[in-house]
Amino acid sequence: MKDFSEIKEQVKAKIAEVKNGAQLSEFWQSYLGKTGVISGLMKEMKSVPPEEKPLFGKAVNEVREWAQGLYSEKQAEIKRIELEQRYERESVDVTMPALKRKPGNLHPLTLVKQQMIEVFAGMGFEIAEYPEIEDDDHNFTRLNVLKDHPSRDMQDTFWLTEDLLLRTHTSPGQIRTMDREKPPIKVLIPGKVFRSDSDATHSPMFMQMEGLVVDKGITLCDLQGMLDQFVRQIFGDGAKTRLRPSYFPFTEPSVEVDVSCFECGGKGCSLCKGTGWIEVLGGGVVNKKVLENCGIDPEVYSGLAFGIGIERITMLKYGITNMGMFFANDMDFLEQFKA
Ligand code: DAH
Numbered sequence: 001m002k003d004f005s006e007i008k009e010q011v012k013a014k015i016a017e018v019k020n021g022a023q024l025s026e027f028w029q030s031y032l033g034k035t036g037v038i039s040g041l042m043k044e045m046k047s048v049p050p051e052e053k054p055l056f057g058k059a060v061n062e063v064r065e066w067a068q069g070l071y072s073e074k075q076a077e078i079k080r081i082e083l084e085q086r087y088e089r090e091s092v093d094v095t096m097p098a099l100k101r102k103p104g105n106l107h108p109l110t111l112v113k114q115q116m117i118e119v120f121a122g123m124g125f126e127i128a129e130y131p132e133i134e135d136d137d138h139n140f141t142r143l144n145v146l147k148d149h150p151s152r153d154m155q156d157t158f159w160l161t162e163d164l165l166l167r168t169h170t171s172p173g174q175i176r177t178m179d180r181e182k183p184p185i186k187v188l189i190p191g192k193v194f195r196s197d198s199d200a201t202h203s204p205m206f207m208q209m210e211g212l213v214v215d216k217g218i219t220l221c222d223l224q225g226m227l228d229q230f231v232r233q234i235f236g237d238g239a240k241t242r243l244r245p246s247y248f249p250f251t252e253p254s255v256e257v258d259v260s261c262f263e264c265g266g267k268g269c270s271l272c273k274g275t276g277w278i279e280v281l282g283g284g285v286v287n288k289k290v291l292e293n294c295g296i297d298p299e300v301y302s303g304l305a306f307g308i309g310i311e312r313i314t315m316l317k318y319g320i321t322n323m324g325m326f327f328a329n330d331m332d333f334l335e336q337f338k339a
Contacts, residue, residue, distance in 0.1 A: 004063050007037060015070045021078055024071070031067055038064050108337040109207060109326055112234075112314040113190055116209055119233045123226060125188040125211065130173045132192055135163050138172035142293040143250040156195050158204075166194035170210035171250060174286075174305060177212060178294035183301045184215040190310070203323050207310040214286065214296065214303035220253065223283055223304040231259045231280065234313060238265065242277055251284025251305055262316075271319075278316060281308040 011031055018024050031037050041060045048056045106114070117127060139145075140152055150156075158166040173189035181187075189210040198204050213222065224243060231239040239259050246256040259280050261272035268274040283306030288298035311323055318337070320326075325333050 004041075004059065007041075008063065008066070010037075011067050011070065015074055018074050018078070021082070024074055024078055027074075028071060032064065032071060038067055102335075105335065105338050107326075107334065108314050108318060108320075109310055111337055112317060113207065113209070113310050115234060116230075116308070116310065116313065117188065117190065119230050120188045120209075120211065120226075123186075123229065125186050128173060128177055128187050128189050129191055130170075130176050130189060132167055132194070133160065134165055134167040134172050136165065138175045139165055139167050139169075142175045142290065143171050144287050144289045144293070145249045149249060156197065158194050158196055167191075168195050169193050169307060170208040171305070171307060173210050174212045174250070174290070175294060178214065178291075178296060183296060183303075185303070186213050186215075187211070200322050200324070201312075201315075203311070203327065206323075209308045209310055211283075211306045211308075212286070212303060213305075214291070214301055216301060218285075218302045218304050220255070220285055220304070223255070223285070223306065226304075227257055227281070227283070227306065234317065235259060235262045238262065246282060246284075248282060248284060250287050250290050251282075252287045254282065254284035257281045257283060257306070271316075280313065280316070281306055283307065 014027055014030070018027050029036060033039065038060070041063070042057075045053060045056060121127070140149070141147075145152065157168050160166065170189045170191050170193060173187075173191070177185060177187045177189070189212070191207065191210075192205055193208050194205050195202070196204060211226075213226075220243070224241060228241050231241055239262055242258045242260070243255040244258060246254045248254040256279055258277035260266045261269060261276050261278055263269050263271040264276070266276040268276050272278050283304065286303030286305050291298045291301060291303065311326060314320065314326075315323065
């Protein structure tokens, strides 16, 4: 009877060396696989005398089962170790400091736009928004901008078709409001406007805020009173306004509004170019023709209107000299405007 103790010693030594799945399957192939050492023992059956064959076969089977037992134990052990290693690898260190996330802040134009809205909302204005694509009628004709007016020039207006255009100002919102509502009207119309113009102080897209008040007995004094209030809240208590005569087709009389220079207090500096005053907006008494164009009787009602450039107010408020900074997405610039 053959003694398998040598093979068993070998198997014990080998299995003890197995440390991972790859080595384990190597072990299987060497001993338990079809070409392995234990399977090889069966081939020796030929040379065993017939009466001993059953015993021999039983003994080989016992060795096989014993080796399989060792294999299964090792397999379970490796599984457990690999799982532990995986837990170790994938564990989260809850005491580790978190990545710092900087809170964002509003764009300076959004910030100033909101401040402006707050000021006028405080005076009882409602907010309205209208389409950025307009037609000739609303953008020009009904605002009394006649066919040969220079602001219709191809250089200024982005025409989309013969009749449609990107609005060049928020003033068409006046017409749209008066078409929709009857006086008393007190509306503020913020929005993007477009002109074919680009340099340090002009951008092809910029923002305006239009104001319109229509009621009985509205005069230029009401305009000045509201704008006084506006500039004091935006530029500080010391800020004063001054009206200068001007011309717009949709207002009569028309004014340009200056604010006393908040940098030098009116003495004259580089910001106000030595004049002590800075131009901030245009406005006036709504032209009777415009009221008529909207079916409002100018003998009963009168109105005031104004248009403010939001970029311009923001540049003045923060001392920004290049309009391009608003659109450059420069984080160092943008992060300075915490509310
Ligand atoms: N729409 C004018 C512009 O874009 C600004 C303006 C001036 C608006 C006078 C008004 C106004 O409502 O009364 O230049």
